Structures are given as structure tokens and as C-alpha cells.
Amino acid sequence: MAESKMSGSLNHAMIDDSQAKAAQEAANHFGEPGHADITKVYIEQRYEGYSEENQETWRILFDRQMEFLADRASRVYLDGARSIKLVRDHIPYLEGPRSINTFLKQLTGWQSRAVPGYIPAKAFFACLARREFPTTIVIRPKQSIDYLPEPDIFHDVFGHVPLHADPVFADFLQAYGKAALTTNDPVHTERLARLFWFTVEFGLIREGGSLKLYGSGLISSPGESRHALESNDVDRRPFEIDRVCDTAFEIDHYQPILYVLESFQQLRDAMMTYADRLLDEHAAGCCGGACRGKGVQLGQPAARH
Numbered sequence: 001m002a003e004s005k006m007s008g009s010l011n012h013a014m015i016d017d018s019q020a021k022a023a024q025e026a027a028n029h030f031g032e033p034g035h036a037d038i039t040k041v042y043i044e045q046r047y048e049g050y051s052e053e054n055q056e057t058w059r060i061l062f063d064r065q066m067e068f069l070a071d072r073a074s075r076v077y078l079d080g081a082r083s084i085k086l087v088r089d090h091i092p093y094l095e096g097p098r099s100i101n102t103f104l105k106q107l108t109g110w111q112s113r114a115v116p117g118y119i120p121a122k123a124f125f126a127c128l129a130r131r132e133f134p135t136t137i138v139i140r141p142k143q144s145i146d147y148l149p150e151p152d153i154f155h156d157v158f159g160h161v162p163l164h165a166d167p168v169f170a171d172f173l174q175a176y177g178k179a180a181l182t183t184n185d186p187v188h189t190e191r192l193a194r195l196f197w198f199t200v201e202f203g204l205i206r207e208g209g210s211l212k213l214y215g216s217g218l219i220s221s222p223g224e225s226r227h228a229l230e231s232n233d234v235d236r237r238p239f240e241i242d243r244v245c246d247t248a249f250e251i252d253h254y255q256p257i258l259y260v261l262e263s264f265q266q267l268r269d270a271m272m273t274y275a276d277r278l279l280d281e282h283a284a285g286c287c288g289g290a291c292r293g294k295g296v297q298l299g300q301p302a303a304r305h
């Protein structure tokens with residue numbers, strides 16, 4: 001893996017090698033004949049594999065970023081972090097009585113599921129469509145605490161998961177997954193990737209007249225979160241879904257353009273409208289709309305019609 005080459009000390013002991021290999025294989029082939037079971041991409045979090053240094057890295061990251069976020073993150077994010085009992089004392093448990101999933105289940109039905117690493121887009125969308133979030137479980141090495149190019153459990157759980165405790169955001173993200181899973185049109189796939197980038201990863205929201213952070217790429221990054229809120233070099237635009245989907249993004253530096261929501265309802269409603277439009281196009285393309293009349297729901301690949 002790239003990060004192993006970079007630091008030489010990324011700990012993988014919480015992952016079983018042969019289980020990870022099988023799961024990665026399932027992810028890589030998901031959607032092909034004989035590879036329809038998305039649950040095969042999931043692995044176990046072997047919690048005892050985290051080292052004391054891993055736990056210390058989590059505590060340092062948690063303390064530093066939570067203090068910064070206290071008056072800069074969306075209230076919805078902060079409430080979510082409290083609701084799922086995200087704490088500084090230990091790397092989150094995904095499963096079991098003290099797990100974030102126990103709390104999430106009661107709140108919105110979302111779950112975090114451990115995956116071996118990068119999973120291809122269709123498999124990722126299939127997970128979201130089931131209210132399951134593919135979650136990286138390794139944690140960055142202490143010597144790379146400020147920067148890891150790949151997602152880790154700090155980005156995926158600390159950055160993403162608290163919003164999954166909010167019913168409105170929860171519905172948005174599932175609708176996103178269903179829409180993205182349904183379309184096979186590369187134009188829509190690109191537009192949806194941009195929507196994900198400018199909302200889930202790098203979104204801002206206005207609350208009580210102030211700009212607040214909610215995108216995971218901002219929430220989990222001390223440098224970029226400050227830049228997003230304070231820099232004069234950032235073009236902060238009102239959220240408008242078609243404009244967002246028309247905006248290309250760049251990945252290797254701080255974002256020069258960000259979009260600002262007025263509320264998460266605005267995001268959910270825009271997504272629902274877009275998803276409906278996609279389903280209409282998909283239905284017209286596959287069977288002249290007959291499948292819609294039969295009650296086919298978003299998220300079912302064309303092959304099942």
C-alpha cells in the first residue's frame with residue numbers, strides 16, 4: 001500500500017490479511033455476474049491489533065481538533081459526535097456494546113462497516129444505499145499525524161460518521177447512494193462525484209448567521225478547516241445543486257471554491273429531486289418507464305429489471 005511505503009510504520013494488525021484479501025476481491029468485482037453480495041466487502045475490526053501508539057495518535061488528533069471545532073463546526077456535527085459517544089479515550093469500536101454502531105442504529109439505522117481499504121465506486125454506492133458506511137480502520141502513524149493522503153479511521157469516523165446520526169443528513173446520504181448506484185451514465189457519475197466532494201467532503205453551512213464546517217475533509221483537517229473559514233482566497237458560494245455539479249474540483253491543494261448550505265433540509269431536498277430525475281431517465285432508458293410503474297425503487301441496477 002502507498003502509505004506503507006511512505007512511513008514504513010502503518011499498523012495493519014487490526015486487519016486479518018486473508019479476510020482483507022477476500023473482501024478486496026469482492027469489492028473489485030462487485031456488480032459482475034456472481035458478485036452481487038455487497039456484505040462480502042466487509043471485514044472485522046480486530047480491536048486488539050491497535051497499538052498503544054495508535055491509541056495515543058487518536059487522543060492527540062481528537063483533542064486538537066475537537067477544541068478547534070467547538071465553535072466552528074456545525075451544531076449537527078457536534079450533536080452527532082455526542083450522540084454516538086465519540087470520545088478521546090479510545091479509537092472507536094465499530095461493533096459491540098460500546099460501539100458507535102450501537103448508538104447509530106437507534107438514531108438513524110446507519111452503520112459503519114470496516115473495509116480493507118479503497119473500494120471501487122459502485123461498491124461504495126451500494127453500501128451507502130443500504131445505510132452502511134465503508135470505513136477504513138487503520139490509523140495514521142504518529143509521525144505522519146498531520147497528513148496522510150489516504151483516508152484512515154480518524155477521517156472516516158471522526159470526520160464522517162457524526163453526521164450519520166442526523167435523520168436529515170442520513171436520508172440525504174442514502175438517497176445519494178441509491179442515485180449513484182442506479183446511473184450508468186458517466187456524465188451523471190461525474191456530477192455526483194462533484195456533489196459528494198463539495199458537500200460530504202468539503203461542505204460549509206450557515207448556522208445562526210455564521211459559517212460552520214461539516215464536510216469531513218474539513219472537519220478532520222486542522223489546516224484546511226481554518227483556511228475554509230478564514231482565508232480571503234476562498235470563493236464561498238451559495239449551494240445550488242446544478243452549479244455544484246458543474247464545478248470541477250482539484251485534489252492536491254486547499255480548496256479555492258466551497259459551497260455553503262442554508263440547512264441540511266436544503267441538501268436533502270435537492271438530492272431527492274435529482275435522484276427522481278435520474279430514476280426517470282434510467283427508467284425511460286431501460287424499458288420506456290415500465291419499471292417505474294411497477295414500483296421499482298432507486299438503487300436497483302438495470303440488470304435486475
Ligand SMILES: [Fe+2]
Nearest residue numbers: 151201216217
Ligand atoms: Fe471522506
